[in-house]
Amino acid sequence: GAGVSQSPSNKVTEKGKDVELRCDPISGHTALYWYRQRLGQGLEFLIYFQGNSAPDKSGLPSDRFSAERTGESVSTLTIQRTQQEDSAVYLCASSIGGNSPLHFGNGTRLTVT
Amino acid sequence: AQSVTQLGSHVSVSEGALVLLRCNYSSSVPPYLFWYVQYPNQGLQLLLKYTSAATLVKGINGFEAEFKKSETSFHLTKPSAHMSDAAEYFCAVSVSGGYNKLIFGAGTRLAVHP
Numbered sequence: 001g002a003g004v005s006q007s008p009s010n011k012v013t014e015k016g017k018d019v020e021l022r023c024d025p026i027s028g029h030t031a032l033y034w035y036r037q038r039l040g041q042g043l044e045f046l047i048y049f050q051g052n053s054a055p056d057k058s059g060l061p062s063d064r065f066s067a068e069r070t071g072e073s074v075s076t077l078t079i080q081r082t083q084q085e086d087s088a089v090y091l092c093a094s095s096i097g098g099n100s101p102l103h104f105g106n107g108t109r110l111t112v113t
Numbered sequence: 114a115q116s117v118t119q120l121g122s123h124v125s126v127s128e129g130a131l132v133l134l135r136c137n138y139s140s141s142v143p144p145y146l147f148w149y150v151q152y153p154n155q156g157l158q159l160l161l162k163y164t165s166a167a168t169l170v171k172g173i174n175g176f177e178a179e180f181k182k183s184e185t186s187f188h189l190t191k192p193s194a195h196m197s198d199a200a201e202y203f204c205a206v207s208v209s210g211g212y213n214k215l216i217f218g219a220g221t222r223l224a225v226h227p
Contacts, residue, residue, distance in 0.1 A: 042217035104156035
C-alpha cells in the first residue's frame with residue numbers, strides 16, 4: 001500500500017523567504033510527527049499531531065516554525081523568514097497511534113541559500 | 114530526561130563479518146527502544162523494537178538486538194554482514210506518555226567492504 005508521501009522532495013530557497021512542506025500520511029493513521037535531520041546528526045522531534053490537534057509542539061525551534069493538519073490527513077510545516085540554519089531534511093512520520101511504530105516518508109531536503 | 118548515545122559514528126566491516134552497532138540509553142521509566150535503518154536517499158525503516166516482552170528482539174534482514182537493563186544498552190547485531198547492509202542506523206528511545214515521541218541517537222554509518 002501507499003506509504004507516507006512528502007513533497008517537494010527537494011526545495012532550494014533564498015534566505016528570508018517562506019516555505020511550506022507537505023506530508024500525506026498513511027490512510028487511517030491518526031498520529032503524525034515532524035522531525036528535522038541536520039547533516040550528520042540524528043533526528044530532532046519537532047511536533048506531534050493526534051488528529052488535527054497538536055498536543056506536543058515542544059520541538060519547534062522558534063516562532064518562525066508552525067504546522068497544521070487537516071483532520072486526520074495532510075499536514076503542512078511552514079517555515080517563515082528562512083535562515084541558513086534551517087537547511088536540513090524534514091521528515092514526516094505517521095502511525096496508528098499510541099506507542100505503535102512510526103512509518104517515515106522520504107523527507108524534504110531544504111536548502112536555504 | 115531520556116537520551117540515546119550511539120558509540121561510533123562510522124563502523125566498517127568485511128562482508129561476512131559480525132556487525133555490532135552500540136546503543137546506550139538513559140530513561141527514568143521502562144523504555145520502548147527501536148532501531149531504524151536509513152538507506153541512501155530513502156526514509157527511515159523500522160528494523161526492530163523492544164516493548165518489554167522478550168529481551169532478545171529479532172528484526173528484519175537478520176538483525177537482532179538485546180535489551181540489557183543492567184547495562185542500559187540495546188546493541189544491534191547481525192552474524193554475517195552483506196553488502197546491502199551498508200546504510201545509516203539509528204537507535205531511538207520512546208518517551209512514554211501515550212504517544213511515540215522518539216528521541217534518536219546521532220546515528221552510525223555502516224560500511225561493508227568485500
